Amino acid sequence: MSRIAFSSRRRFVALATSCAAAALLPLAGHAQAAWPTKPVRVIVPFSAGGTTDILARAVAQELTKSFGQTFVIDNKPGAGGNIGADAVAKAAPDGYTLLMGTVGTQSINKWLYSKMPFDPQKDFQPITLVAGVPNVMVVNTEKAAARHINNVQDFIRYAKANPGKVNMASSGNGTSIHLAGELFKTMTGVHMTHFPFQGSNPALFSLMSGDMDVMFDNLPSAMPHIKAGKLKALAVTSSTRSQALPDVPTVEQAGGPSLKGFEASSWFGLLAPAGTPMDIVNRIQQETAKALATPTMKERLEAQGAIPSGNTPAQFAQLIDRELKKWAPVVKASGAKVD
16 A cells, blocks of 8 residues: 555544544533433432421422423431431432532531441532521420520520420431530530431421420521411521521520520532532532522522522532531530430
């Protein structure tokens, strides 16, 4: 074969390869654009009716509109959120299984549980922070009136005068609701018996029925019952007052010197299994951010005491890292532990 013929053949092969690659480009772009081609499951690691569930359903409704596929809520409560979070950690990283994670599942449980089924950082790809919310210290309105509990200091006096008789409800071991109560116990020296439920909703109903005495619930899930007069808000657990309850003081403001510096707020965000393609992650983040920025959604969340976010995956990852470092000493100081 002559050198000229060989050179021509090589150019032909190169041209054919280039054309084949060019022909595949539209297909690759089409494959990326095709997601989602079926319903997307959003796992909520707590029972229906709590703040995690409320926020997940609000976001899922908007993402369903944006992507033209149903974002289905799947409640998997238990073990302080670990059961639901673990299901996502072990799911296929294809964008069809997401988690509405919390400060508990991603930042507290690692320090609270002696054995964790997943790593809150290595096993997840953060997508976006949906919202931050303060917790609120609430008591049964009728029981509070009978016990002359009008504020935090009244509650502390009653609890100290009745050791072993105050039952504290929470949405589960290791949740911010649980840890807020543990921090309150540590700083005030009061004794409260902890009763973990599988989510805020059953815990709130137990409080309203009179079985429980106090709860440090997320503000959005407690708000309807506060407005209805069934629960009395004694204080919010954030460093500043909530716009949703401007007349309710912070725990620090209401509790006196022993509660100086008290703060235990919550946050909620979307995560995917580690290894989920970043083009899918970024699309979910962008559409979630758009939804959270609409006046309707902002008004809806802020009325419940939530502060909408929609930050980037990198920013959410940084928040999780900071919160892991923040809660480690708090859990240790509280002495709380789950085996």
